[in-house]
Every structure is written in C-alpha cells, then in structure tokens.
Amino acid sequence: LAKTTQPISMDSYEGQEVNITCSHNNIATNDYITWYQQFPSQGPRFIIQGYKTKVTNEVASLFIPADRKSSTLSLPRVSLSDTAVYYCLVGDRNGGYNKLIFGAGTRLAVHP
Amino acid sequence: GAVVSQHPSWVICKSGTSVKIECRSLDFQATTMFWYRQFPKQSLMLMATSNEGSKATYEQGVEKDKFLINHASLTLSTLTVTSAHPEDSSFYICSAREWKGNSPLHFGNGTRLTVT
Numbered sequence: 001l002a003k004t005t006q007p008i009s010m011d012s013y014e015g016q017e018v019n020i021t022c023s024h025n026n027i028a029t030n031d032y033i034t035w036y037q038q039f040p041s042q043g044p045r046f047i048i049q050g051y052k053t054k055v056t057n058e059v060a061s062l063f064i065p066a067d068r069k070s071s072t073l074s075l076p077r078v079s080l081s082d083t084a085v086y087y088c089l090v091g092d093r094n095g096g097y098n099k100l101i102f103g104a105g106t107r108l109a110v111h112p
Numbered sequence: 113g114a115v116v117s118q119h120p121s122w123v124i125c126k127s128g129t130s131v132k133i134e135c136r137s138l139d140f141q142a143t144t145m146f147w148y149r150q151f152p153k154q155s156l157m158l159m160a161t162s163n164e165g166s167k168a169t170y171e172q173g174v175e176k177d178k179f180l181i182n183h184a185s186l187t188l189s190t191l192t193v194t195s196a197h198p199e200d201s202s203f204y205i206c207s208a209r210e211w212k213g214n215s216p217l218h219f220g221n222g223t224r225l226t227v228t
Contacts, residue, residue, distance in 0.1 A: 034216050043118075043205045043219035044156070087155070100146065100207075100217060102156040 004088045004103040011109050018075045020106050022088030025069050031090040033064060033071045038085045038105070047086075048073065083110045114140050116208050118220035125196055126228055132192045133223045135206030141186035142208035146217070147179075150203040162189040196227040 005023040012018045024033065032051050036044035048055055050062040050071070061074040075082060085105040115138040125131050135145055143164045148156040160181055161169045168181035178200075180192040189208075193200050205222040209215060 036219075041203065041222065041224065043116075043207075043221045046216050046218065049216050101158060102148075104155050 003101070004090060006086075006088055006103060006106045008104060009107040009109070011111065012078055013111050014079055015077050018078050018082070018108060018110075020073045020075075020086055020088075020108070021070055022073070022103075023070050024088070024090045027068050027090050028092065030092045032092075033062065033068075034089050034091070035060070035062065035071075035073045036087045036089065038087065044087060078108075078110045080110050080112065082108065084108060114138075114208075114210050114215065114218045116206065116218045116220040118204075118206055118223050120223060121221060122224040122226075124226045124228060127197055128195055130192055130194045131196055131225060132190055133204055133206075133225075135189045135191070135208070135220055137187045137208045137210075137218075140208075140210040142189075142210065143186060145183060145189040145206055145208045147181060147189075147191050148205045148207070150205060150222075156205060159191075164189075193225065196225070198227045201225055201227045 032049055034049040035047040037047050038044045048057055048060045048062045050064050052064050055062045063072045085107050087102055087105040089100055091100045117136045117138050119134045123131055145162040147159045149159055150156045158171050159174045162181045162183040164183045164186050170176045178194055183189040203222050203224050207217045207219045209217050
C-alpha cells in the first residue's frame with residue numbers, strides 16, 4: 001500500500017498561492033493521486049485527481065513529476081475559507097480504491 | 113456530481129444501546145462503500161470495506177461484532193454500533209465510488225456519535 005507524507009501544517013495569507021507537496025515513494029503503476037479538503041465536522045471533499053504531468057480544474061492545479069514519487073497541490077490566491085486540512089491519497093482507481101489509507105494531512109491556516 | 117448522504121448527521125445515545133448509521137449514494141450505484149472513523153484532530157481511519165451482497169471486510173483491530181455493516185443494495189450501506197460505550201464516541205464517515213473508470217471516491221458528511 002502506497003503511503004503518503006505531507007507537511008503537518010502550513011500558514012499563508014489571503015491572496016497568496018499555496019503549494020502543498022506530498023511524497024509517495026512507493027506509488028504503484030496503477031495508482032492515481034487524489035487530493036481532498038476537509039473542514040471540521042465534515043466529510044472530505046474531492047479537489048483534484050491526476051496520474052501524471054499537470055491537471056488543472058476550477059479550484060486547483062496538480063503537478064506530478066515524471067517519476068510520480070511526489071505531487072504538489074497548488075491553490076491560487078487562497079482566501080480565509082480555504083483554511084482546512086488537505087489530504088493526499090494514492091490508490092488504484094480502476095481497482096476500486098481498495099483500502100484507501102489517509103495520511104496525517106496538512107493543516108492549512110490562511111490569515112487575513 | 114455524485115452525492116453520498118449520511119444519516120443521521122449527529123446522534124447521542126446511552127451506553128449499552130445500539131445506533132445505526134446509514135450511508136446512501138444518491139445518484140449512482142456503489143458496489144463498494146468504505147467506513148471510516150475520525151477522532152478529534154486526527155486523520156480518518158479505515159474501519160471496513162462494505163461490499164454489496166457479501167460480508168464486509170474489516171481492518172485489523174476493528175471488531176466485526178461491535179461494528180455491524182450491512183450493504184443490502186447498490187445504494188445503501190449501514191453501520192450499526194452495538195452496545196455502544198463512551199469510547200465509541202467519534203466521527204463516522206462513509207465513502208462510495210461510482211462504478212466508472214474515471215471517478216474518485218465521494219464522501220458523506222459524517223455522523224457525530226456521542227455515547228453518554
């Protein structure tokens with residue numbers, strides 16, 4: 001099972017770009033990388049998913065180098081409402097995400 | 113987008129009683145659902161994998177007789193905490209996946225269980 005390592009916490013200010021890097025040295029060939037956001041007392045919310053290179057949607061970008069041993073979630077121009085815990089997970093999407101394991105996550109605090 | 117609904121969102125029960133939590137996939141079929149629990153300031157911990165029409169697969173250290181899981185249809189899985197104790201107080205979250213090759217896991221909004 002691929003495990004992930006992220007910084008425990010990060011601080012930023014409104015309007016800045018935030019980059020959160022996740023290490024997944026043992027990622028398997030069939031694994032996809034998925035990022036979730038969680039607010040207190042809520043379930044995780046899907047942000048973005050990718051396999052390689054770069055993926056962008058309306059809220060974030062995901063950068064994955066060629067060796068896929070790490071990935072970086074980029075949040076452009078964060079606001080106070082982006083204060084949350086961010087989780088990076090790897091799992092076999094086509095295999096049904098069996099036993100998807102959460103790491104500790106990164107607690108992002110956005111300040112005025 | 114795909115929606116996973118959990119009910120109730122919070123529940124308070126007395127020690128020794130049982131509590132049932134429902135997890136529904138509202139607009140898609142889910143052959144597999146996952147149950148997690150989360151303690152304050154901690155990450156989600158996978159408890160079990162719920163498979164439609166078959167027995168659930170429990171993670172090591174999770175008592176199957178205490179946390180009964182039933183996945184009777186393609187849109188509903190239930191978790192019953194039996195003979196609840198205060199140490200079972202936690203945030204329980206389910207997730208489900210559409211049976212499409214490019215869909216991520218979707219999570220419910222969780223159920224806060226408090227055992228008094």
